[in-house]
Amino acid sequence: MNSKKTVSIIDIARLAGVSTATVSHVLNKSGRYSKETEEKVKSVIDKYGYVSNNAARSLKSSSSRTVGLIMPNINNDFFSTIAVSIEQFFDYNNYSLFICNTDNDPQKERRYFHKLDSMQVDGIMVISCQNLLESDLVSRDIPILLIDRTPINSMNLHIVASDVKTGMFKATEKLIEKGCRNIIFVSSYLATYVKTNRKDGYLEAMHKHNLKADQSTVIQLPKGSSLINTETAVIEYLDAGNKIDGIICTSDNQAISAMMGLKRKGLRVPEDVKVFGFDNQLQSRICTPSLSTIERNPSAMGNAAAETLLKLIKKQENIPETLIFDCSLIERDSTKQ
Amino acid sequence: MNSKKTVSIIDIARLAGVSTATVSHVLNKSGRYSKETEEKVKSVIDKYGYVSNNAARSLKSSSSRTVGLIMPNINNDFFSTIAVSIEQFFDYNNYSLFICNTDNDPQKERRYFHKLDSMQVDGIMVISCQNLLESDLVSRDIPILLIDRTPINSMNLHIVASDVKTGMFKATEKLIEKGCRNIIFVSSYLATYVKTNRKDGYLEAMHKHNLKADQSTVIQLPKGSSLINTETAVIEYLDAGNKIDGIICTSDNQAISAMMGLKRKGLRVPEDVKVFGFDNQLQSRICTPSLSTIERNPSAMGNAAAETLLKLIKKQENIPETLIFDCSLIERDSTKQ
DNA sequence: TTGTACGCGTTATCAC
DNA sequence: GTGATAACGCGTACAA
Numbered sequence: 001m002n003s004k005k006t007v008s009i010i011d012i013a014r015l016a017g018v019s020t021a022t023v024s025h026v027l028n029k030s031g032r033y034s035k036e037t038e039e040k041v042k043s044v045i046d047k048y049g050y051v052s053n054n055a056a057r058s059l060k061s062s063s064s065r066t067v068g069l070i071m072p073n074i075n076n077d078f079f080s081t082i083a084v085s086i087e088q089f090f091d092y093n094n095y096s097l098f099i100c101n102t103d104n105d106p107q108k109e110r111r112y113f114h115k116l117d118s119m120q121v122d123g124i125m126v127i128s129c130q131n132l133l134e135s136d137l138v139s140r141d142i143p144i145l146l147i148d149r150t151p152i153n154s155m156n157l158h159i160v161a162s163d164v165k166t167g168m169f170k171a172t173e174k175l176i177e178k179g180c181r182n183i184i185f186v187s188s189y190l191a192t193y194v195k196t197n198r199k200d201g202y203l204e205a206m207h208k209h210n211l212k213a214d215q216s217t218v219i220q221l222p223k224g225s226s227l228i229n230t231e232t233a234v235i236e237y238l239d240a241g242n243k244i245d246g247i248i249c250t251s252d253n254q255a256i257s258a259m260m261g262l263k264r265k266g267l268r269v270p271e272d273v274k275v276f277g278f279d280n281q282l283q284s285r286i287c288t289p290s291l292s293t294i295e296r297n298p299s300a301m302g303n304a305a306a307e308t309l310l311k312l313i314k315k316q317e318n319i320p321e322t323l324i325f326d327c328s329l330i331e332r333d334s335t336k337q
Numbered sequence: 338m339n340s341k342k343t344v345s346i347i348d349i350a351r352l353a354g355v356s357t358a359t360v361s362h363v364l365n366k367s368g369r370y371s372k373e374t375e376e377k378v379k380s381v382i383d384k385y386g387y388v389s390n391n392a393a394r395s396l397k398s399s400s401s402r403t404v405g406l407i408m409p410n411i412n413n414d415f416f417s418t419i420a421v422s423i424e425q426f427f428d429y430n431n432y433s434l435f436i437c438n439t440d441n442d443p444q445k446e447r448r449y450f451h452k453l454d455s456m457q458v459d460g461i462m463v464i465s466c467q468n469l470l471e472s473d474l475v476s477r478d479i480p481i482l483l484i485d486r487t488p489i490n491s492m493n494l495h496i497v498a499s500d501v502k503t504g505m506f507k508a509t510e511k512l513i514e515k516g517c518r519n520i521i522f523v524s525s526y527l528a529t530y531v532k533t534n535r536k537d538g539y540l541e542a543m544h545k546h547n548l549k550a551d552q553s554t555v556i557q558l559p560k561g562s563s564l565i566n567t568e569t570a571v572i573e574y575l576d577a578g579n580k581i582d583g584i585i586c587t588s589d590n591q592a593i594s595a596m597m598g599l600k601r602k603g604l605r606v607p608e609d610v611k612v613f614g615f616d617n618q619l620q621s622r623i624c625t626p627s628l629s630t631i632e633r634n635p636s637a638m639g640n641a642a643a644e645t646l647l648k649l650i651k652k653q654e655n656i657p658e659t660l661i662f663d664c665s666l667i668e669r670d671s672t673k674q
Numbered sequence: 675t676t677g678t679a680c681g682c683g684t685t686a687t688c689a690c
Numbered sequence: 691g692t693g694a695t696a697a698c699g700c701g702t703a704c705a706a
Contacts, residue, residue, distance in 0.1 A: 007476065049473045049476055050476065051451055051454055051455050051475070051476035051477075052455055053396070053455060053457070054392075054452070054455035054456045054457065055391075055392045055393075055395040055396040055399075055401075055455075055456070055457045056392075056396050057455075058392040059390070059392040059393050059396050062343075062392075064392075064456070066452070066456070068435075073421075074411045074417045074420060074421065074436065075414070075417040075418060075421055077412070080411045080412040080417065081412060083411060083438065084410075084411065084412055084438060084440070087438045087440070088440065091445060091448075096437070096448070096449065096452040097437070097438070098435035098436070098437065099411065099435070099436040099437070099438065100433070100434070100435065100436070101420065101421060101424045101434070101436065103421070103424070103425065108428060111428075111433070112433065114388050115391070115403070115433040117388050118388050118389055118390055118391035118392075118394075119391045119392065119401070119403070119456065120390070120391070120392045136386040138388070139343060139344060139386055139387065139388040140343050141343075253619075256623055282590075282620055283619060283620050283623050286593055286620050286623060286624045287623045287624065287625070288624070288625040
């Protein structure tokens with residue numbers, strides 16, 4: 001344990017024989033002081049280990065050179081990659097980033113909005129887990145930026161996201177091109193608007209090529225199900241007499257579980273069934289057979305989000321309201337030949 | 338964009354026809370008001386969406402019901418699992434957790450210490466990337482808790498960590514028990530004190546059983562190397578005429594890469610070589626063959642860390658200075674038979 | 675360069 | 691028991 005008496009700007013001013021205003025100017029390099037006073041002040045600050053009180057600073061300036069990122073789950077590769085690139089951008093621009101983990105709990109998301117708001121952050125980015133964002137999330141006039149998820153909101157918030165629908169469309173069409181005709185869609189539990197987007201890409205591609213795709217070709221895992229449920233669901237689907245020669249999944253883990261189900265039913269990947277995952281997570285490279293997948297571009301998304309938020313904070317002009325990133329297909333063994 | 342005028346406690350007081358003191362008391366449930374005024378005040382707060390200004394509150398009380406977690410990389414399963422359980426604990430206790438990602442940059446770690454300090458957080462937990470912690474990290478008298486990594490420090494900080502050395506010892510001995518005699522140790526780049534701990538467990542087990550283990554049986558990957566380097570290093574080791582029938586790695590990814598190297602040299606796992614990973618990450622279950630690994634207990638560690646920090650914040654007595662968690666072995670196909 | 679009013683919630687003191 | 695008044699904490703920015 002350390003035991004320190006807090007040193008305030010008043011102490012420093014007294015010890016250096018100047019006013020608090022001068023100390024403040026030295027700290028902020030805002031001029032209005034001589035070389036000598038600067039050195040005197042700096043040496044006193046060093047000697048007593050003074051750290052300026054951010055609470056007082058933000059109370060006065062209602063800015064803190066701090067931004068918040070609210071996200072559902074730092075334990076998810078895609079999200080945490082976004083977070084890391086955001087952090088790097090803001091660090092480079094002398095801002096601090098505070099990351100808040102909501103555990104996919106909408107209530108907690110709102111609590112963090114209020115907390116960041118009351119901590120006087122200069123802006124907030126959110127990968128929301130709410131379907132609807134109310135306008136009372138923050139009380140101050142700070143920018144809010146939506147990343148990835150785009151819940152309904154009445155505030156015309158700026159958005160950085162990826163074109164998941166087209167990504168799913170391309171993946172589905174790729175399987176069709178390779179001769180698949182009975183392609184099913186396996187979806188983990190997702191908020192309504194997320195799920196709809198992804199499924200629509202699949203449905204549109206199938207219908208474009210006059211292939212059957214409807215409720216009966218979609219396996220929707222219920223909320224709270226684990227990966228073993230996916231394996232079981234695929235087996236049950238086959239046991240019910242349905243044919244499969246292609247699977248599109250909403251995550252790599254779903255795809256890997258689906259492949260386990262296929263294996264237990266004696267079906268080979270990619271010879272009998274071709275499989276697409278989603279998000280190009282590490283495990284898609286490591287599993288056997290290696291998994292074809294859809295790559296969003298989390299680093300670029302994070303960087304664009306951070307850049308946009310900083311522009312909003314600085315109240316610059318002509319900031320695009322919506323940035324949508326393309327998805328690309330990464331083909332590996334699970335869709336070979 | 339939202340455009341709001343900030344509502345302050347003064348506005349609420351005026352609108353409710355009471356003083357700011359009363360509003361404050363209602364907010365903090367500190368008594369001294371009647372049911373009627375309470376309802377009146379609450380309805381005004383609701384109506385105008387008032388959020389108390391944390392900067393002002395922490396300026397006065399030098400507490401913010403907020404704690405910080407500084408960590409090297411949220412993109413790492415082990416760390417982020419710790420973080421999630423810390424977050425859950427503090428949320429349950431009505432604290433907010435701000436997570437700061439240092440990218441393994443000691444300078445940045447120090448910057449975040451100062452920022453959290455000046456934001457008046459009530460305590461800081463750190464998975465440090467420094468070898469030495471100076472005592473000027475924070476200026477106020479707040480508790481700091483070390484998690485996992487235990488750099489040298491002069492402040493007698495509390496520690497929550499795991500007994501990695503014994504874990505490595507047990508894994509090595511397990512391979513010896515299964516008949517391995519030429520066991521090598523493959524280490525990714527790690528800070529000195531981390532690496533030493535892990536390697537010592539391996540060395541002690543080998544020496545206890547009179548098996549050769551020294552510089553020549555340790556593959557140390559240089560800083561900044563990627564997984565392909567591990568694969569190559571294993572191949573080169575074999576090409577140099579060395580024998581391998583067991584491998585202990587400092588991460589699951591290292592182990593998976595090592596297995597790829599073995600495969601390319603025509604060696605089978607587990608028949609010819611048995612392999613241990615480290616940390617029981619998702620990929621250890623998914624790879625083929627599935628990987629035996631060492632499980633630390635990140636959830637329990639996170640929970641213990643959070644509990645300890647809260648006790649320190651509340652200045653309770655008899656808080657254990659050091660909590661060390663055991664590691665357990667998880668045996669899968671890579672060490673079978 | 676400096677003095678000082680200001681921002682806003684908390685809490686001790688005081689009045690009824 | 692209820693509620694108001696005012697001092698306080700500390701950095702900022704404008705006026706002097």
